Amino acid sequence: MPEGDTIHRAARKIHTALAGRELQVADAPNPRSPIHNRSGELAGATLERAEARGKHLLLHFSGDRVIHSHLGMNGRWFVRADGRLPHGKPWLVLASGRAVASQSGGKILRLVSASRARNDPLLLQLGPDPLRPEFDPEAAAARVLTYAPSATIGEALNDQSLIAGIGNVIRIEALFLPGVSPWRRVGDLSEEEARKIVEAASWVMETSMKRGSRPKQIYGRSRAPCPRCGGRIRVHGQGDENRVTFWCEGCQR
Numbered sequence: 286m287p288e289g290d291t292i293h294r295a296a297r298k299i300h301t302a303l304a305g306r307e308l309q310v311a312d313a314p315n316p317r318s319p320i321h322n323r324s325g326e327l328a329g330a331t332l333e334r335a336e337a338r339g340k341h342l343l344l345h346f347s348g349d350r351v352i353h354s355h356l357g358m359n360g361r362w363f364v365r366a367d368g369r370l371p372h373g374k375p376w377l378v379l380a381s382g383r384a385v386a387s388q389s390g391g392k393i394l395r396l397v398s399a400s401r402a403r404n405d406p407l408l409l410q411l412g413p414d415p416l417r418p419e420f421d422p423e424a425a426a427a428r429v430l431t432y433a434p435s436a437t438i439g440e441a442l443n444d445q446s447l448i449a450g451i452g453n454v455i456r457i458e459a460l461f462l463p464g465v466s467p468w469r470r471v472g473d474l475s476e477e478e479a480r481k482i483v484e485a486a487s488w489v490m491e492t493s494m495k496r497g498s499r500p501k502q503i504y505g506r507s508r509a510p511c512p513r514c515g516g517r518i519r520v521h522g523q524g525d526e527n528r529v530t531f532w533c534e535g536c537q538r
Contacts, residue, residue, distance in 0.1 A: 287356045289450020290493040292337040293416045295362040299344065300335040302364050302384035307331050308346075310370070310380035318376035319394045326350070326396060327379070339411050339449025341393075344379075349399040352377070353408075357392025411449040415487040416494065422487060426479040434472025438482065440524040441471055451486055457504045457531050459486035464513075466537040467523060467530050503531045511535055 287295075311327035313320045330346040337343075342362070344352040354377075356362070363371060368383035375387040376394050388394060402408070413425050425448055432441045441447055442456035451459070460467050463481035465474070474482075493499040502512050507520040516535025523530040 286358045286452055287340065287360070288452030288455050288490075288499075289337065289339050289414060289416060290455070290490045290499065292340055292342050292356070292450070293490075293494060294497070295364070296335040296337040296342055298364040299332075299342075299362070299386045302366065303332045303379060303381055303386060304334060305331065306381035306384065308379055308381055310378055310385075312378045313376060314378065315374035315376050320352075320377065320396050323396050324377060327352075332379075337414070337416070337450075338408060339414050339445055340452070341408060341411070343402060345399065351397050351399050351402040353393060353395050353397055353402060353405070354388060354391060355393035356388075356390070360391025361389050363387050363389070410446050412445060412447045414449040415483075415490050416450060420487070422480070422483050425483045426476070429471065429479040429482065430474065430476065432471045434470060436471050437467060437523065438465060438469050438471055438474060439467025439528075439530055442482075442486070443524060443526070443528060448483070448486065450490065453528055454499055454501065454504050455486055455489050458489050458499070458501060461503050461513075461531075461533065461537060462488070464536050464538060467532050469538075503533060505531070507531060 308327055308330050311324050313324035327346060330348055333345045335344050340355060342354040365385045366383055370385060371387045375389045377388045379386045413420050428447060432447055442451050459482055462485035465478055465482060503518050507518050511518055511533040514536040516533050518531055519534050520531050
């Protein structure tokens with residue numbers, strides 16, 4: 286699943302390509318697109334800004350209209366600067382001049398009023414996003430410590446109402462860096478451990494934004510020794526959704 290850093294990169298690319306420009310193409314050619322019959326409402330509109338909130342992408346257009354997108358497991362955004370429209374039948378195509386942005390697949394794609402977007406319960410329940418300028422690490426660490434005490438921290442970090450934008454790769458690396466086991470109960474964490482987890486998650490996401498790819502030390506490496514202690518990296522499903530979890534049994538306590 287695309288995680289928060291991926292969505293922030295997409296928002297930045299779309300904003301750079303299309304912000305301030307009048308749309309010459311606004312189409313949803315795929316009959317399966319949730320806005321197949323409504324995309325034409327954006328014809329001639331101007332993109333005012335693109336923003337990410339966790340794993341959600343919001344495109345704000347003139348006329349108080351907003352595209353709300355969530356890519357889910359398999360959706361993708363593509364941004365081009367060569368004027369070529371995408372092949373096949375994507376869920377949405379937006380173009381002005383040689384700038385083209387398109388979404389294929391996804392969990393959510395809808396066209397709503399700006400008022401409805403502001404008051405959307407799904408967006409309002411999101412936790413703080415480490416990649417937004419107003420993010421407060423100390424407040425986020427305090428939120429971690431007030432989460433259900435019996436939940437494992439590996440499960441808790443998947444909850445977007447706790448901290449928005451953290452997905453499987455980010456949570457695994459954010460727990461490895463401070464040496465905290467994903468199987469620790471939230472109620473057993475110290476204030477320092479909670480702070481270090483939040484700082485590590487922020488670092489992974491910020492580094493991903495700078496490099497264009499996430500730093501990975503143990504994700505997907507169950508057959509390799511731990512890069513820190515040489516111990517065994519284990520893998521097992523975790524939580525109700527059985528999310529694949531990697532951890533070092535030697536140095537994550």
